[in-house]
Each structure stands twice: as C-alpha cells, then as structure tokens.
Amino acid sequence: MIMGSNLKYFNSEDAAKILGVNVSTIKRWTDTGNLECIKTAGGHRKFLMSHLSSFVERNKKKNSKVNLFTLESEEDIEISYRILKGDYQFLHEYVLKQSLQCNRDKVQQVFNGLYLGQYPLHFIYDIIVTPVLHRIGYLWEENQLSVIQEHLASQTIKDCIIRLQGIINIPEGNEExxxxxxxxxxxxxxxxxxxxxxxxxxxxxxxxxxxxxxxxxxxxxxxxxxxxxxxxxxxxxxxxxxxxxxxxxxxxxxxxxxxxxxxxxxxxxxxxxxxxxxxxxxxxxxxxxxx
Ligand code: B12
CATH class of the missing domain: 3.40.50.280 (Cobalamin-binding domain)
Structure with a gap:
C-alpha cells in the first residue's frame, strides 16, 4: 500500500504474512515494544519497511526461517510482500533483471517464494517464467542483449526451475x-x-x-x-x-x-x-x- 511520496506502509495483516505469524502475535509484539509501528488516529497499526527489517535484523537467529524464505534484508521483505500481493509486474521485472545478472539465488527466491506462497506450479510457469523468457528473446531480437547474455539468462532460469523441483511435493505415483x-x-x-x-x-x-x-x-x-x-x-x-x-x-x-x-x-x-x-x-x- 503506497501512502504519499515513496513511503510504503504495511498493515497488521501484511506484517503478519511477511513475518509468518498471526495478527495477534503482531499485536503482542507491538504492545511489548519488540516491533515498532505507527499508530493512526483510529488506533490502527501501520508498519514501515524499516520497522520490519530492524525487527528481522534483531531477531535473525531465532527467526531466521520466517514465512516464505529467510528474511534478512529490506529486499527480502519487499519480495515477500510482492509475492503475497501477487504483483506480477514487479516480479517479472525483478526476475528478468536478476536472470540477466545470473543471480540464481535471487531468481530462486522468487520461484520458491511463489510456490511456498501456494501459487500452483503451472501458474508460476505461465504467469512468471514464460513471459520473462519471452522478454529475454525479445531483447535479443532487438539487439539489446548479446547472444551470450541470452544464453546466460535463460540458463539461469532453467537451473532455478530444476532446483524448484527439489522442494515440490510429489505424490505417490499413479499408473501413468x-x-x-x-x-x-x-x-x-x-x-x-x-x-x-x-x-x-x-x-x-x-x-x-x-x-x-x-x-x-x-x-x-x-x-x-x-x-x-x-x-x-x-x-x-x-x-x-x-x-x-x-x-x-x-x-x-x-x-x-x-x-x-x-x-x-x-x-x-x-x-x-x-x-x-x-x-x-x-x-x-x-x-x-x-x-
Ligand atoms: C532460451 C532460448 C534459447 C536457448 C534454449 C535453451 C533451452 N535449453 O531450452 C538457446 C540459447 C539454446 C536457444 C537457441 C536457439 N534459438 Co532460441 N530462444 C530462447 C528463448 C529466449 C526462450 C525459449 C523458451 O524457453 N521460451 C519459454 C517457453 C515457455 O515459451 P514458448 O516457447 O513460447 O512455449 C509456449 C508454448 O508453446 C508451450 N509449449 C512449448 N513447448 C511445449 C511443449 C509441450 C509438450 C507443451 C504441452 C507445451 C509447450 O508452452 C509455452 C507457454 O505458452 C526464445 C524467446 C521466446 N520468445 O520464447 C528464443 C527463440 C525461441 N529462439 C529462437 C532461435 C531463432 C534460436 C536459434 C535458431 C538461434 C541460432 N541462430 O542459433 C537456436 C536454435 C538452436 C536449435 N537447434 O534448437 C527464436 C525462434 C524464432 C522462430 N520463430 O522460430 C526465438 C523465438 C527468439 C527470437 N525472438 O527470435 N534459444
């Protein structure tokens, strides 16, 4: 949720999802001062990215495996939030950029996060992976990427798809x-x-x-x-x-x-x-x- 300039505020539900806890836990943490927040005139809690990231920073050890993936930086919180909100436009741009830089971990984080966030695999492939690969092809066609860049980016994506398979629940085999x-x-x-x-x-x-x-x-x-x-x-x-x-x-x-x-x-x-x-x-x- 964007309010004014570039400041982004999360509400208690967003914060709960991002940190992987119940809303009541968020309330308790704010009441004890463990998690900072801003209270609106109506008594609602609002959180800035910095509130969540300093909480994550302080609680890194005991809280290292919260929700979708390890939250260690503002960028992690941002990705987690975009996944929970289904902001595909943002995720396309992010996966494209990270694949062009051959950042497997970052691409993987999005794929795993989407899957753990209950998006069906076919949806991840249709809505994120396919359009990003098409964009890579288009950039190459337009001479904005060299052929080696195209290879590196698409191979990064392929590797991450294969690694994603490692966390997927495969049912008992049927006869097929x-x-x-x-x-x-x-x-x-x-x-x-x-x-x-x-x-x-x-x-x-x-x-x-x-x-x-x-x-x-x-x-x-x-x-x-x-x-x-x-x-x-x-x-x-x-x-x-x-x-x-x-x-x-x-x-x-x-x-x-x-x-x-x-x-x-x-x-x-x-x-x-x-x-x-x-x-x-x-x-x-x-x-x-x-x-
Ligand atoms: C990655 C890539 C490569 C990689 C492939 C790596 C790999 N292991 O797959 C490498 C670098 C090797 C490569 C090589 C080449 N590539 Co290439 N490549 C691409 C790129 C960027 C992505 C392809 C991809 O995976 N797309 C993602 C898939 C999910 O999308 P899709 O192909 O549209 O498929 C959809 C459906 O058709 C369906 N589907 C597809 N297959 C199947 C199969 C089944 C069973 C089912 C159910 C569904 C299904 O699912 C998708 C969902 O809509 C595309 C760009 C693009 N627009 O796709 C170019 C592209 C496909 N490549 C192209 C070309 C020309 C080549 C080369 C000939 C280049 C060259 N001169 O050497 C060689 C071909 C070599 C060869 N012998 O095959 C052209 C094809 C143009 C054309 N009209 O035929 C494209 C479109 C790039 C472009 N814009 O010009 N490429």
Missing part, C-alpha cells in the same frame, strides 16, 4: 508414465522441463530424454518403459520436412502401443499434422495440468 522429448535437432527444452514437473505433481512417472532425442530404435524404449503418454515439444526446427517425418514416425510408434501423444511449441503453428495418436496440442502449462 510419460515420455518427454524434443526431436530433430531441437535445443529448446525449457518448456518440456516445465511439462515434466507438472506431470510429476500429477503423479506421473516421467521419462525425460530431453533435447535432440535420437529416434533411431526408439521403439525399443517404448517397449522397455511402456509409456502411456508421449509429450513432444518443438520450437524452431532446422528442417520442417525432417520434423514432420520425425513426428509422424513417433506417432506411428506410439499408436501401435496405445500411447497417447501430446504436442506443444510454436513449430506446431505451421506444421499441419493430422495423426490419430495426437490427443491434443497444448498451449499453456495450465492445460498440461488439466489434460
């Missing part, structure tokens, strides 16, 4: 098994990694063969692992004809084995493929979660 791959010289696999995570949360066992999966003798793997779903991701093929051939080959192999095929990625905008093994083209991670 999914094979995830990108065919035909395709290096873009961040979408596929996110698909993998969402399927794991749904209880799938995931077989991830990732970038540029060789199709030679791939039917042996279908027979050995018996996936009942195949997820194919393709973003920018070096040869449309080859991609078309690869997808048709995969669909034939899948169909013979009662394996449903799901496809995603911008290559499918121009690739007109009609094969009865293909159940759906998926556009968002919310759809990956739903179907």
């Amino acid at each position: 098994k999914a094979l995830c791959l990108t065919p035909s010289n395709e290096l873009h696999d961040i979408s596929l990694k996110m698909v993998d995570h969402i399927l794991e949360i749904r209880g799938f066992t995931v077989l991830y063969s990732g970038q540029i999966t060789p199709l030679e003798k791939i039917e042996h793997s279908f027979d050995a692992y018996r996936p009942n779903r195949l997820y194919i991701s393709s973003t920018t093929p070096d040869s449309r004809e080859r991609l078309r051939r690869d997808i048709l080959q995969l669909c034939d192999i899948a169909m013979e084995r009662n394996c449903d095929v799901y496809v995603g990625g911008r290559s499918f905008d121009f690739l007109e493929i009609d094969h009865s093994a293909i159940r759906r083209r998926l556009y968002t991670f919310e759809e990956v979660n739903r179907y």
